Amino acid sequence: MTMMVLEKVKTIKTLNNIAETGLDVLRENYLLDDENENPDAIIVRSFNMHAIEPGNNLKAIARAGAGVNNIPVEQYTEQGIVVFNTPGANANAVKELVLTSLMASSRNLFAGVAWTRELEGQDQQISKLVETGKKQFVGKEIRGKTLGVIGLGAIGALVANDALGLGMDVIGFDPFISVDTAWNLSRNVQRAGTIEQLFANADYITVHVPLTDDTVGMFNEKTFGIMKPDVHILNFSRGGLVDEKAMKIALESGQVGKYITDFPNENVLKMKNAVSFPHLGASTIESEENCAKMAARQVKEFLETGNIQNS
Ligand code: MLT
Numbered sequence: 001m002t003m004m005v006l007e008k009v010k011t012i013k014t015l016n017n018i019a020e021t022g023l024d025v026l027r028e029n030y031l032l033d034d035e036n037e038n039p040d041a042i043i044v045r046s047f048n049m050h051a052i053e054p055g056n057n058l059k060a061i062a063r064a065g066a067g068v069n070n071i072p073v074e075q076y077t078e079q080g081i082v083v084f085n086t087p088g089a090n091a092n093a094v095k096e097l098v099l100t101s102l103m104a105s106s107r108n109l110f111a112g113v114a115w116t117r118e119l120e121g122q123d124q125q126i127s128k129l130v131e132t133g134k135k136q137f138v139g140k141e142i143r144g145k146t147l148g149v150i151g152l153g154a155i156g157a158l159v160a161n162d163a164l165g166l167g168m169d170v171i172g173f174d175p176f177i178s179v180d181t182a183w184n185l186s187r188n189v190q191r192a193g194t195i196e197q198l199f200a201n202a203d204y205i206t207v208h209v210p211l212t213d214d215t216v217g218m219f220n221e222k223t224f225g226i227m228k229p230d231v232h233i234l235n236f237s238r239g240g241l242v243d244e245k246a247m248k249i250a251l252e253s254g255q256v257g258k259y260i261t262d263f264p265n266e267n268v269l270k271m272k273n274a275v276s277f278p279h280l281g282a283s284t285i286e287s288e289e290n291c292a293k294m295a296a297r298q299v300k301e302f303l304e305t306g307n308i309q310n311s
Contacts, residue, residue, distance in 0.1 A: 010303055011057075013039035015047040018064055019285075022292020025300055041299045043292070046070060046279070054081060060302050062295035065090060065282060066155075067238060069211055082302060084310055086294040088154035093287035095158040097280060098206055098236055099166070101260045102147070105232055106204075107139035110275045143167035148202030150175070150195065150218075151237070152182035156208035160189045173198045175209060199226040204234070211238035221246040230257035236281040239263030247274075 011031045014023070023043075026032060033039065038055030043062045049071045054061075062084040063071060073083050104110060115133055119126050145168055149160045152174040160170045164186055173192040174182055192198035195218075199205070205227070209215050219233065220243040233256055235242055242259075244267040250256040251273050259268060264276040282291070301307050 010040040015044040019288040019292040022289045064291035064295045084298040086291045089290040089294045090282035090287040091154040093284040094281040108137035112137040145203040148198040148205040151208035157183045204232045206234040211240045217243045224250040232258040235261045
């Protein structure tokens with residue numbers, strides 16, 4: 001009698017908000033089970049993996065996103081668990097929100113909308129009050145202004161290139177890769193030799209670097225001091241890049257004119273010239289699907305062939 005050895009079906013667990021439509025590639029050969037405590041692979045978005053011990057079946061974890069701060073990468077690597085991320089898969093979504101916010105804050109839209117919501121009365125009174133708002137919220141055009149882009153990877157390069165199209169002058173700086181090798185960067189993006197040069201010359205600054213020991217708190221009292229007064233700063237990367245107490249002081253003094261952050265923090269949450277979003281940068285239908293698809297492909301490829309493809 002011949003005995004058939006049935007191979008155990010591998011289980012993949014998804015943790016928080018992974019787009020179902022991106023997981024189709026896994027459905028045929030894998031069990032997708034969110035309850036399983038000891039899966040072969042995990043696809044995760046923001047869940048804090050530092051808080052739990054990996055099961056002994058775990059072979060791979062894929063972050064459906066660029067940053068991997070929520071995964072203990074060193075520990076997992078030592079344990080032989082492969083860690084993937086999905087660089088570039090959400091870049092367009094983040095870029096669109098950065099440029100939307102840049103223009104909206106420059107035109108005082110966030111404050112203007114909040115002010116208009118408080119209006120009460122009949123149409124005639126409202127029309128009179130509108131005249132006050134019109135004076136109060138005079139904005140600035142971005143055309144001809146200088147945008148400093150720190151970090152010229154997938155997201156930073158898209159922001160830099162599209163800002164040129166909006167008529168801005170763009171200076172780029174990347175602390176990790178040489179600007180010449182930066183991803184698809186337009187030749188019209190000027191290269192800052194040092195980050196201080198970028199700080200000193202930009203009217204608007206947007207940051208697109210990971211949070212590391214080298215970048216933590218890179219926006220602080222000292223660096224605010226180098227910047228042009230009334231500079232607008234956009235942070236769609238990680239909250240820890242900014243010393244938020246120093247930011248509060250800089251916003252109070254007007255050294256920083258506006259701060260747009262995707263990482264709400266109690267120091268600046270209620271400040272008039274700060275706007276906080278609930279980590280919306282990558283939150284679009286398209287980006288969530290792209291990230292899930294890329295993560296699913298990476299996991300499938302690894303479980304089936306042992307190949308590690310982080311793209
Ligand atoms: C990222 O690191 O790419 C973002 O945090 C993605 C997300 O919003 O989950």
